[in-house]
Amino acid sequence: MYVLDKDINEPLYIQLYNAIKKEITHHLKAGAKLPSVRKIALEYKISKNTVELAYKQLYAEGYIESIPKSGYFVADTLLESHHDSTIMQKAHDETKSTLRYDFFPARLTNDAFPLKLWKRLFIKAMEAQLDFGAYGDRQGEQGLRDEIAKYLIKSRGVVCDASQIVVCGGFTDSMNLIATLFVKELHEIAIEYPGYPVAGKIFGDYGYALLPIDVNHNGLEIDKLEATDAKLVYITPSHQYPTGVTMPIANRIKLLNWAKRTGGMIIEDDYDSELRYQNRPIPSLQGLDNDDRVIYIGTFSKSLAPALRVSYLVLPHRSIERYKTICQTHHLRCCVSLSTQKTLELFMKEGHWERHLRKIRTLNRKKHDLMKETLKTVFKDMIEIISEGGGLAIIIRPTIDINLQKLRANALKEGVKIYLGSDDYGEAWEALRMGFGGLQEREIIDAIKLLKKIWLKTLDE
Incomplete structure (x- = not known):
């Protein structure tokens, strides 16, 4: 039950955003499904636009994720976990499975924190x-x-x-x-x-x-x-x-x-x-x-x-x-x-x-270079690297015709989570955002090789 007060200066969507965020951080588990926009709007007698703004803010901050035709779910990336063992929500039937590799483009491994x-x-x-x-x-x-x-x-x-x-x-x-x-x-x-x-x-x-x-x-x-x-x-x-x-x-x-x-x-x-x-x-x-x-x-x-x-x-x-x-x-x-x-x-x-900055730069430089070389070796001329050299992700774009939405769905079934540029920009700017910061060095090669197998399977469908 969320408490929303229409008589105070704080916008309703901010009140709703704070209430849902509190529920996520204190009570809900990763993968839990959130009420639909329509349901919240009807229950609290507020506009759907207000609910959508709150959900968009939660999505932007990484508290929730959106699964097409299924709804909004508490993001698995909020949980601290051992290197490659997090819980995710499967898109096709909302059942839980083990997420083996997560290419989230803005994450550090838990052990990177001092x-x-x-x-x-x-x-x-x-x-x-x-x-x-x-x-x-x-x-x-x-x-x-x-x-x-x-x-x-x-x-x-x-x-x-x-x-x-x-x-x-x-x-x-x-x-x-x-x-x-x-x-x-x-x-x-x-x-x-x-x-x-x-x-x-x-x-x-x-x-x-x-x-x-x-x-x-x-x-x-x-x-x-x-x-x-x-x-x-x-x-x-x-x-x-x-x-x-x-x-x-x-x-x-x-x-x-x-x-x-x-x-x-x-x-x-x-x-x-x-x-x-x-x-x-x-x-x-x-x-x-x-x-x-x-x-x-x-x-x-x-x-x-x-x-x-x-x-x-x-x-x-x-x-x-x-x-x-x-x-x-x-x-x-x-x-x-x-x-x-x-x-x-x-x-x-x-x-x-x-000192921590020097350590983090060195650690992630190694991951960056390893991912870059592995992508080039494994995918060869099937991709082009369009952004690299900084941050926690390398951006790639296919040079061949492949349905990236289908690739993402197939990858999710195999416990691999990928992130697309179209999530933010639509088809006008499509790419794969290959995060390496949340992976251990030993995982990067195996994760990319597995993605290649899923890639080839998607091309055959």
Whole structure:
């Protein structure tokens, strides 16, 4: 039973999203089927659009998965499990089977997290006489913001201090805050196409009109952006999602000139910047900005742990007072627990974060290279690699005619889960997103060989 209050300011879909998320994290098991959109709409006398928005947000954050003609189910990726033993929902009859290999494109293995060290630092943080009887700093704890600022200055060339840092509860929380910052004065946002769909959904939910701007080998096509009336743009310049391209310095300068000339603002999502395997990343766009026009977004999800739900913003000085006003008006506070913040602060202060990054880069570089070579060896000229060299996945596209929806269904029957570009972009941008971060090295070769057998079987059908 969900409690929805139509008389409060919080949107109904957010209330429903939070209620279902709480039920998933506390009561439901992986594979559990959720009520249909129609059933919830009728039972709670709300619109189907409200329910769909809540489900879309849960899907975007990985809490649920959608199985065609079957409905929504609690995602198996939420469970911690031994390397290749998770529980999944079979699409054809909703019965459970063992998932042998999951190519989820944004996951780390459970043993990649420094659990023993984290426990020790957690205890140390708890012994520091933290004040659990008071509300914490709205922007996040000062000590953690100091450490984040020092890291960004050193490693990403970001020009900032702790006063500009806002600690958030994951990417969605960060984007909700940015959307709130500009919702009263701006009514549209330019976004990359193809791009990260969650960003567009969040701004769309706030009533912004979305202006898709094509991406080429240099990232966002700035000439097409300049042809619009947009004053706000969201980009992933370090490792564009999903194509993997990097925006060169010349285009970054051109984009900054656009912002200065038009009075626009740039949201720089430094997506996957820490996980580069073939060359050093270009310093942040924010670090090149001399007109206070860039909002920088970072997260600890890809390199440390998605489960911690810790992200951060670097706000331009021009936006800090507006942020404080919004916090007062909407009673907003940092939603990351005090214990997590103080443990992460110690993790960074004592040098463990940078050592962990080196370890994670090395580990995933090996996986990346192994998957790349195995794909080329096993599939030969049946595929082309269209994105590689960073992040936790390699993007491939068939060079022969194969029904990828049928391939996915056949793979699922064999305990192999694959992810398609069309899930987010429709048939306009189809590809296979081959995640390696959640697989052990020893599993990668066997997983790809098994996929090849399923591939050939699908071609024969």
